[in-house]
Amino acid sequence: MGGKLRRRAVITGAAGMLALPGKAPAAVGAKPLSGVTLNVSCWNAPYPQFLKKYIPEFEQETGARVVYTTPAFPIYNQRMDIALATHSDAYDVINVTFIYIGRWVGAGWMTPLDPLIADPKLTPANWDPKDFLPGIEAAFRDAKGQLCAVPWIADVMMGGAARYDLIRAAGLTMPDTFDEMHKMLAAVSHKDGLPGFVVENHYGWTFLGYLQGFGANVFRAPPHDLMPVLDTPEAVQAAEFFATIMRDYGPRGALSYTYDQVTAALKAAKVIYSTENEAFVTQMAQKGAAAAPTCGFSLFPKGPAGRFPQIATHGWGIPAGSRKKDAAWQFIAWAMSKKLLLRMFREQGWSSVTRRSIIDLPEFHAKLNYNGFDVAKIYLETLNLADKGYMAYRTVPAYPQIDRQINIALQSVISGEKKAAQAMKDAQHNSLEALRRAGVKL
Amino acid sequence: MSAGAGWARAQRRAFLLGLAPALIVLAAVTVGPAVYLVATSLTPLTPVKPGSGLDFSHPLGNYIQALFQSSFPHSVLLQAELSVLTVGMQTLAGVGLALLLDVESRWMEVLRTGFLVPMVLPPIVVAIIWKVLTTPDVSPAYSLLAWFGLRPGSLVTNPVTALPLIAFADTWEWFPFTMLMVLAALQMQPREQLEAARIDGANSRQMFWHVRLPFIRPALTVAVLFRLIDSIKAFPLIYVLTDGGPGRATEVTNYYAFIQTFNFAYWGYGSAIATMMVAGVFALSLLIGRLGFGRDEDA
Incomplete structure (x- = not known):
């Protein structure tokens, strides 16, 4: 029986290969x-x-x-x-x-x-x-x-609260501006022993919505004018704001939080609020997540210069x-x-x-409705915002070098090693050097 | 006479012929890559620019850039700090424990084996152990401190404590090496020397400085040299615990070279840093040899 089957398979395969080279198996x-x-x-x-x-x-x-x-x-x-x-x-x-x-x-x-x-x-x-x-x-x-x-x-960046119940209990809603966000964090942080805010320690990504929200940018006019502009007053103000909320409302060791730690903390409702990628924050609503009954969502908050959710x-x-x-x-x-x-x-x-x-x-819209928050609408509105072209900085070939300079600067400010003005000035100096070395004409 | 000379020549030729395969393999696996490293360091090699690996128009460009760029000298200073801290702590811990364990007892043998465990763990496992220990949310050490009402901040995200913490973790991993070398030397010391010193009325301090230390000095020098070279290669702990941060607080030379080479694709520049590191280690080894720390006083 087995011998017959084997023989038949060999003959069929050989015939197919001879008849239609390259297409034999499908035929x-x-x-x-x-x-x-x-x-x-x-x-x-x-x-x-x-x-x-x-x-x-x-x-x-x-x-x-x-x-x-x-x-x-x-x-x-x-x-x-x-x-x-x-x-x-x-x-x-x-x-x-x-x-x-x-x-x-x-x-x-x-x-x-x-x-x-x-x-x-x-x-x-x-x-x-x-x-x-x-x-x-x-x-x-x-x-x-x-x-x-x-x-x-x-992937769009948005606001996500693991403990929206605490925000409601403080008489507030999901923050729509940086000011509201700061007030909300001041009101709810350390309630139930929970830190108020955390984002992943890739600040060349998580900080950029704040940088642009304050009216600053990475380059003067990317992708054509790549002169870095990291030491402007707006950039310094953004770094100060971001470092303050990380330092005052973040967990101990906030600087070491990677994206998977942030996602885990949100799902476990061990942190109150974050501005992170949709793919990470929506995991709070998954079945079995501790945050599922209490999570809330919003657009990425806007700053004095507007709303710039990263995409x-x-x-x-x-x-x-x-x-x-x-x-x-x-x-x-x-x-x-x-x-x-x-x-x-x-x-x-x-x-x-x-x-x-x-x-x-x-x-899609029905499924992405969590606790009354229309996440699909947030998603589409954010995608429409991207048409403004503010993400152009990110596909500059030398951006990985600048990304590291932003990481270093923000770590220095959050850890208290440097003042925001000095850290951003250093980031500007090092970015200029990195771009020249990469052959970018400034 | 001429027959003898001919025999000696034939013997030399036979030796060389016998050695040749080993020398060829050695050249292929060590000298070859080293020459390539130095040659690459003289080019602006980067994979995004085809032909850059053959561009020798500015052979010292990478070296000039390194020496006059703020980040590289900073990384060298951090490296020196890390090396002094780790080698210092490992020497003290290694010698101290070796002296305590230099006793004939079955229990001491068990204890000695126990002390060797950190050294035989894969370095990445050591890094993960320390990652867990230093992450406040999951660390048993932080939980214990919280039980006593203490809430210290994270040591890895503090620019003042990050580098000492790396040095401490490295010491935990590698002090058994120094301990083992020193213990072996201590156990080879003739007991008559110790007895003679005791009869002469030497106290414990005098015994250590004038009898034991001179005897273990050659072994200790070798251990220190090994640890010094290894401290310059520090990588897994920094990669897992701090990624060179916070800021640049733990971006030692080795890590700096890694970032430049693998994150930014500056392979030529990374080769120049590596070449300088090799030269530095070589110079340090020569210096230690010349200073005579490793010489046996009785020799």
């Missing part, structure tokens, strides 16, 4: 990517963890084996930077990190995806590439306008060095298909989606 009903191993990597975030649960289905459907790794954000970026720079074939599908878009896409290290999208043999007719939010997708286009990654997240995007791309580009694209097309994204939304609550057709669904 005879075998799996199209049998024997292919895809190395896929993304930094560790909620979405890649959600996706992980569906990968066995892709393997089952296509016959491919997927080696899937999700290291921490800094480790991931360092690892990919080296792999891409050396044109390594170690990875087939990778996340294109927002702050590295300028470098990775600009240097031609990513594969243009348009020919793969246009290939009917590789992309299903109903895949609908125009469904992706155009403003978000535009970030991944190179100088020639070619798409180099498909965005899997449109990030990350996307799936194929390194130029990959030797399995067709198979890699099939993985991306599967991972970013409407069908799978809708399942991820329905089954796991993934809501930072980049496909307009899902955002427009009535069930």
Whole structure:
């Protein structure tokens, strides 16, 4: 019996291979990517963890084996930077990190995806590439306008309270301005022994909404005029404000809080309020989270110069060095298909989606209503705000260097090592030096 | 006579031939990369600029930039502070415990083994242990202090305490090395010397300074040298606990080179920092050798 089966399999396979080279497995009903191993990597975030649960289905459907790794954000970026720079074939599908878009896409290290999208043999007719939010997708286009990654997240920064009940008890609502936020934190911090405020210690990201809210910026007029402007009176004022709320209302060791610690503290209702990414704060509303019954949401508060919620995007791309580009694209097309994204939304609550057709669904709005807060509305309003173009600073190729200078400056102010004016002056000096060294003409 | 000379030549040739494979492997795995490191340090190599690895037009550019840029000298000063603190604490703890454990007893043998545990743990595990211990929300040490009504701030996010904390954690991990070296030396000391000193009326202090310390000095010098070199390589504790911060409070030279190379992709500049570090360690080793701390006085 077994011998017969084996013989039949061998004969069928051999006949298929002889008849249709390269297409044989599909023609005879075998799996199209049998024997292919895809190395896929993304930094560790909620979405890649959600996706992980569906990968066995892709393997089952296509016959491919997927080696899937999700290291921490800094480790991931360092690892990919080296792999891409050396044109390594170690990875087939990778996340294109927002702050590295300028470098990775600009240097031609990513594969243009348009020919793969246009290939009917590789992309299903109903895949609908125009469904992706155009403003978000535009970030991944190179100088020639070619798409180099498909965005899997449109992450917007917003206000989130794990203990909205304490805010209500103080006679207040979710703060809409920096002033209201400060008053609210003064009123509720240390109630029930809880710190009032915390954000992740990546201040080159979490501080920027405050910097711009006070009327300052990183560069004078990015992406064309990259003169840093970190030592303006507005920038100093923003640093003072941010450091004050972190110092006075933050937990002990607030400077060491990474994004996963912030998310865990919010979910466990161990901190009252934060301004963080939608993907992190909405986890407070998950079933089983201690904060679920008491959480509240709002737009990122506005400062004297307006409202500047930060928006990030990350996307799936194929390194130029990959030797399995067709198979890699099939993985991306599967991972970013409407069908799978809708399942991820329905089954796991993934809501930072980049496909307009899902955002427009009535069930999207209904599901993103937590304790009476319309998070879908906040999400869309924030995405519309991004059209003002204030995120242009972030895709400057030398931004990672400036990001570190901002981190160092804010750490120095929050820890009390330096006054805000001195720290921002140092950040300006070091940023100038870093940009000149990167070959930027100022 | 000529037959003898011919035999000696043949013997030399045979020795060289025998040594050749080992020398070739040694050159391939050590000298080769070292030469490449120095060559790279003379270029502005960065992966975002093709051909930059072959640009030798400003060979000293990276070195000039390092020496006249504020961050590098600052990192060297921090490195010196960290090295003095860690080597000092490890020497004191290692010698002190070795003297206490230099007793013939089964219990002492068990205790000695126990003291070795931190040293055999993988460095990243040590860093995670200290991360837990120093994070107020989850630290058992902070919980214990809270039980006594104390609420100290976080030591890793305070610019005054961050570097001493790294030094303390490093000492916890590596003092057993010094202890082991010194203990081995102490146990080799002839008991007659100790008895003679006691008969001559030497007190404990005199015994240590004039009998024990001179005897263990060569071993202690080797231990200090090893620890000094290792302190310059400090990385996992800083990476996990402080990421070089707060501000630049723990951005020692090694970490500075790491950031420049792997975060900003300045590979040529990173190579220049690494080359200077190698030269510094080499000079320190020579200096310690020349000062004669490692010489046995009886020799």
